[in-house]
Amino acid sequence: MSRSSAPQSRARARDLAALAAQAYVYGFPLVYGLETVAAFVQHGFGNLPGTPFNRFAHAQRLADPRTPAVSAGTDTLYSIAQLDLSEGPLVLQVPDTGGRYYVLQFVDAWTDNVAYLGQRATGTEAGSWLLVPPGWSGQAPGSVRGVIEAPTTVMSLVGRIACAGEDEVPAVRALQRGFTLHSLTAPGLGRGGLPTPDPQAPPELRFFERLRVWAADFPPSSADQRYQERFQPLGLLEEGPTPYAGASRGLVAALEEGMAAGRAEIDAAAWRPPTRGGGGWQMEPHLFDYNLDHFGIGTIDSPRWRLPDRTASYLTRAVAARVGLWGRHGYETVYAQTFQDAEGRPLDGAYAYTLRFPQPPPARAFWSLTMYGLPERRLVDNPAGRYAIGPGTPGLVYDPDGGLTLYVQHRRPRDPARAANWLPAPAGGFRPMLRLYLPAPEVLDGSYVLPGLLRSAGPA
Template identity: 50%
Template sequence: MRDDLPALAAEAYGYGYPLLQDLQAVGTASVFNAFVHQRSVPDTPNANPDLLYSIAQLDLSGGPLWLRVPDTGGRYHVVQFVDAWTDNFAYVGSRTTPDEEREFLLVPPGWAGREAPAAEVIRVPTMITTLIARFGVGPGVHALQDALTIDRMYPRVSLDGLPHPQAGVPDELIFLETLRRSLAAFPPSPAERRFQRRFAPLGLFDGGNSPYPTMPREQRAAIREGLDRGREALEEAATTEHAALVNGWTNDLHTFDYNLDYFEVGTVDAPQWTLPDRDTAHHVRAVAARTRLWGHHAYEAVDPTVHKDRDGVRLAGDRAYTLRLDPPPPSAGGWSLAMYDGPGSRLVPNELDKHSVGAGTPGLRTDPDGSVTILIQHDRPDDPAALPNWLPAPWGEFHPVLRVYAPADAILRDEYHLPPLVETVR
């Protein structure tokens, strides 16, 4: 058994990492079962200038919750549902549900109570769940955020909250102890539970007191070796596994296709959007949790990124570029190209306080053939008519990100390819 334990522990690390990463993020919440609203675009890496976010951490151990979504008047919005295992299991919003005011009853696992007949029911796979709402920036957006509410179906009761490791567990085995407690609190689908049984020799299913404080030293060393190996393998995968470049752009359409079991409103249960086997799904899920926790399926939005021009030279503000979109990205929710600096992936300060160019940009100039040409450069264009199409760049290195909301089938089938950025003479 000593020879098997390191390999088993390494596998358990990758398998359990998404769950523990999710719960660690959930644990920073100041309140449960209520939305916390982002009122302005933050100065954080990869901040999205198109949307304002409202996030709620749910604990359904006290019973069902009501979710009320306002009438958005056609403004792009989405409420993304993420369970404790980081599976995206529902989307409510522009792509999937009408824009009028709607009410949903969110019911916990195993719920056997009476459901309100007038409500649309969403079955939540785990007691702890994250809701991420996104609203298009614009007049009245704060009122829309405030109208997004969560209420209890029953009077307030004490909630279970998050599990904590038992005291006295050696530091090197805290990961497994936290995973042991979390597996008991947030059991996955029956198929996943069958898969998990392979980890029984690690003590992950020992009930009651933790097995780790009294575990023999040799066994503990073998497990520690495996956990280190699993951690190193995940770090390697997170830095090396990327979609192939197309004209300099990265656009991985299947980073979040690892949910194989729970499909509520707005999710697509189809071979194109589910991975072929559980081993592959677990690996992809771990890498996604390491690199882009709480990301969404490509059929909700895509965000290709470019770092180099047509000639393979890294983008920098001492040169000027054009991007000719012919045609612009087809979508139901619009598109925009945002600018980020090289070292910090932050939005770039500029004289116009302008961080993106897109379908909603006032005065955006369209060429006679229907294409849109975006000017990407540090200096303000000489022609005032070109200002709407100007995306200000920093002087140093940078990378634009193109976001397409509710993309059309041509994008999802990988038939629409973005052109390269072309350096221009100033």
């Protein structure tokens, strides 16, 4: 190699690595999301067993410290189905929940939230819905309430039904049995799996091989397809056998470097503090606004709920998949978490805290405050067996002026009134999370300020 060509080669290598980093950020939600789909079908998730495509898996109990999931919610029971529409439409039957809050969320292969059913979107009455694959042009039965068009032949249907405590579990389980799926035209279950990447691809390039195969089988919107054309030099648009089995050392090095850089970019953005409310609370109602192309039943097609920069949306989408896969738009649910008290000190179970809401948290459906230990961010066992507190907590005591004071500490308060409003904390560091289902407008426009946790003067 001549002296003049060496700098050019290094520049090409840098450009190729930078392009690979862009491809990693762009493709991470697809690959991670479909890996999760495959794992769900085979092994299940949290309290849910492994379940074939086009069948519901229903949680039989509320989450507790035995649940192997980070930030597991204890205020709803999950009902989840992985959908395969490759052999045609499915009919979804929904029961009458009698006003009980529920949401069914439809997530395409790229992790876009493309439709919602439930209390906010369609009410809580019984009905049937037709789920159709991309490009379907058949006739919908007159008995269905509406048609949900899937942008990709594989989708995740993520359902949550409100459940205020163990006493409500039997009633919710009875409702779960009313959520069913069946084929409109044939008894088959579709192909029953995801396309298999070429096993000849080297293990270190497995991510890019999966991105190549899955992006071809589940093509994105036309605008995103134009963007991904730039990845031609990486082999991501090639059909047939993998181009990575005999890839040059230069391409392999660029792909590995780009993958590391892309992963670092996602992680840096994921752990950057989001929008803050009062008292150190972190809240981001617009984390899931990256869907720019598919607005089905129950979605809000408005500039307020669409990110203005398509290229920037790819990083937001990757961050959302990294920290909250299958999370919902802010108009359905908002999450707030904090790691510190009102004065900025780390939360620690060695101290007692009070959290006073002048009025109960503004949610049109319901709210809950759940406790998680650090660093695992899992539910923590306690003698009371209480992992969250909310309006359905038995015996909850409101202040004379209508406000609500919660007591967050490791030991049970001696005062019975305080014990009724006690959220047990672990002995060490902890992180509470506030969930607002159907948040009020003041939450979404940023005018609502969450109060901070006030620490006692001395150790608890």
